[in-house]
Amino acid sequence: MQRRSRRQSANFFPTNLPTADRPGESGGPLIHGDFIVRAIVLEKFGGLDSLVYRDIPEPEPKEGHVVVQIKAFGLNHAEIHMRRGEWAEAAPVSGIECVGIVKSCPGGEFPVGAKVAAFMGGLGRTINGSYAEYTRASVSNVALIEADLPWAELAAIPETYATAWTCLFRNLQIERGQLLVIRGATSSLGQAALKLAVNAGARVIATTRNRDRFPMLEKLGAERCEVERPDLSKHIPEAKQIDAVLDLVGNSVLLDSIAMLRRGGRSCLAGWLGGLDPVPDFNPLLQMSSGVYLTFFASFAFGAPGFPVSDVPLQQIAADAAAGRLDVKPVRIFRFEEIHEAHRVMEANEARGKMVVVLDSLPR
Numbered sequence: 001m002q003r004r005s006r007r008q009s010a011n012f013f014p015t016n017l018p019t020a021d022r023p024g025e026s027g028g029p030l031i032h033g034d035f036i037v038r039a040i041v042l043e044k045f046g047g048l049d050s051l052v053y054r055d056i057p058e059p060e061p062k063e064g065h066v067v068v069q070i071k072a073f074g075l076n077h078a079e080i081h082m083r084r085g086e087w088a089e090a091a092p093v094s095g096i097e098c099v100g101i102v103k104s105c106p107g108g109e110f111p112v113g114a115k116v117a118a119f120m121g122g123l124g125r126t127i128n129g130s131y132a133e134y135t136r137a138s139v140s141n142v143a144l145i146e147a148d149l150p151w152a153e154l155a156a157i158p159e160t161y162a163t164a165w166t167c168l169f170r171n172l173q174i175e176r177g178q179l180l181v182i183r184g185a186t187s188s189l190g191q192a193a194l195k196l197a198v199n200a201g202a203r204v205i206a207t208t209r210n211r212d213r214f215p216m217l218e219k220l221g222a223e224r225c226e227v228e229r230p231d232l233s234k235h236i237p238e239a240k241q242i243d244a245v246l247d248l249v250g251n252s253v254l255l256d257s258i259a260m261l262r263r264g265g266r267s268c269l270a271g272w273l274g275g276l277d278p279v280p281d282f283n284p285l286l287q288m289s290s291g292v293y294l295t296f297f298a299s300f301a302f303g304a305p306g307f308p309v310s311d312v313p314l315q316q317i318a319a320d321a322a323a324g325r326l327d328v329k330p331v332r333i334f335r336f337e338e339i340h341e342a343h344r345v346m347e348a349n350e351a352r353g354k355m356v357v358v359l360d361s362l363p364r
Contacts, residue, residue, distance in 0.1 A: 008249040039093050039132035040339050045085030048340045051131075056093070057127070059136035061104040066124030068118050068141045072358040073098040073130040074157035074330075080347055082124060095130030096123050096299075097159040099145060109139045117145040117158040117314060121303040131339065141303040143310065147318035149328075154318065155356040156330040163270065163299045166192040168200070170311075171268040171295040174242040176201030178214045179238060182230060183207045183257065184273045185217055188354035193246055195326055196221050196317075198203060205242075207232065207249075216352075228253075233260035249274040252292075255287050263291040270297045 011271040035058040040288050045051045059067050074097050079139055080092040097119035102110045110116055121141030123129040128136070185206035197204050198221030207221035210213070225322070228238060228249060230300050233239050233256045235259045247256040248271030257267045301307040320326040331353030334342040338357070345351055 014024050020190075024059070037133040038336075040336075041092050041131075042083060042090060042094055045083065045090075048343055049310065051094075051192050051339055051343065052082050052229070052339075053136050055206050056128075056132065057345070058134050062136060063106050065136050065138055066102055066110055066116065066118065067104040067134060067136045068098060068100040068116060068142070069103050069134055069177055070098045070100040070130055070132060072100075072356055072360075074081070074155050074159060075332060075342055075346055075351075075355045075357065076159060077346065079124065080343065083343065085156075086234065087150045091126060091128050091167075093121075093128035093130075093132050093135075094188070095132070095135075096120060096125070097155075098123075098130035098135060099151060099154040099158065101309055105139070107139060110142060114144060115146045115154070116142050117154070118142045119158040119162065119302065119309070120299055125300075131357075136344040138303060143312070143314045145314050147315070147316060147322045149362065150324050152330055152333045152356050153321060154169055155358070156328045157314060157317055157321070158355045159214070159299055160188050160310065160354055161317050161328070162302060162314060164189055164196055165312050166307075167246055167268045167270045167297050168193055168197055168202075171270075171297050172246065172266045174202050174244055177203070177242045178243035179203045179205070179241065181205045181207065181236070181242055181244065181245045182222075182248070182259065183232070183253060184271055185225075186210070186213045187248055187271065187273060187349070189271060189272040190246075190248050191220060191353055192204065192328075194222060198222075199320070199326060205236070213352075230256060232256055236260060241322075246270065248272075251275070251277060251279045254279050254281075255268060256293060257287055258292055261289070261292045263289075264293075266293040268295045268297060290330065330354045332356075333358055 013348050035054045037058045039056045040051050043056040044050050073095050078220050079094045081087045082094050099117050102112050102114045117138035121138045180202045182190050186208045190319040203223045205224050206217040207226045209228045217225050230266035239260045242260050245267040247257045247269045252274035332355045334357045336359045345363040
């Protein structure tokens with residue numbers, strides 16, 4: 001990519017964002033650098049036209065941070081909520097994850113030129129994110145991801161597989177031979193969790209609202225599929241024998257997920273496909289069985305004390321994918337210029353898996 005100096009840019013950012021609608025106020029000003037790079041900027045809160053292409057300053061090196069030349073980034077529903085103004089925080093440049101090449105790292109934690117993944121740590125929320133040619137992330141939210149894989153496949157790994165791995169092997173403590181129910185298994189997170197669990201030797205029952213999705217889930221390794229329903233615990237034959245539930249449907253089935261567990265079983269709440277309404281009149285004394293565990297995980301914890309990204313074996317996950325032991329191929333790949341179509345597909349729930357954007361097509 002040929003970077004442009006500020007004097008060479010005819011479209012220097014920031015431009016006049018509407019004061020009342022301007023996103024990212026809590027995140028402070030845009031990062032200022034000596035060169036201009038291309039970015040997709042959240043000009044206002046609203047529909048697809050809220051995302052506009054702008055030239056912005058390239059992020060400067062900073063101690064404790066890594067400047068990454070972005071090669072590809074994954075798409076996430078959180079970015080729809082940020083675009084609409086439904087999220088508590090939104091930076092001018094959206095995007096919570098990316099893969100790329102280290103351009104600078106003043107502290108020496110990562111060598112210049114290394115392949116890395118950067119995710120969470122405020123990206124897209126409080127600091128400019130991955131919808132750009134360059135971003136700057138805290139070293140605590142960057143991990144090496146050296147593997148002989150296309151950038152599009154590497155981009156499908158960071159946030160999704162890190163979250164799936166943490167839910168399965170930290171919160172649920174899944175072991176070989178255990179019976180796991182994944183509720184909402186057709187989501188990108190659900191599919192990643194299904195693949196990782198099967199590779200680890202777990203038996204998986206996958207749920208979906210659509211019977212037409214059963215063959216796809218069985219192909220990924222599900223032992224059996226069930227139609228998702230609010231009272232699944234009353235209909236699933238293995239009720240009270242289940243070791244773990246990964247609940248991606250959310251609060252609407254939280255109590256039902258707990259009800260199907262054996263004594264000592266664990267449920268991990270990590271998604272809200274069924275909506276964000278709270279659990280009404282939750283009373284553990286009356287609604288929870290003795291001896292079961294309810295846990296929670298949200299990916300915004302990555303990089304915080306106790307949740308280092310180094311805990312997640314991203315390098316091994318990428319190596320398994322490169323060796324053919326794990327399929328991380330995205331269901332759809334978009335060019336940088338196609339962000340509006342990408343958001344349309346994601347918003348319409350047409351994706352049926354992880355989608356990514358690659359930047360290789362940008363003018364050099």
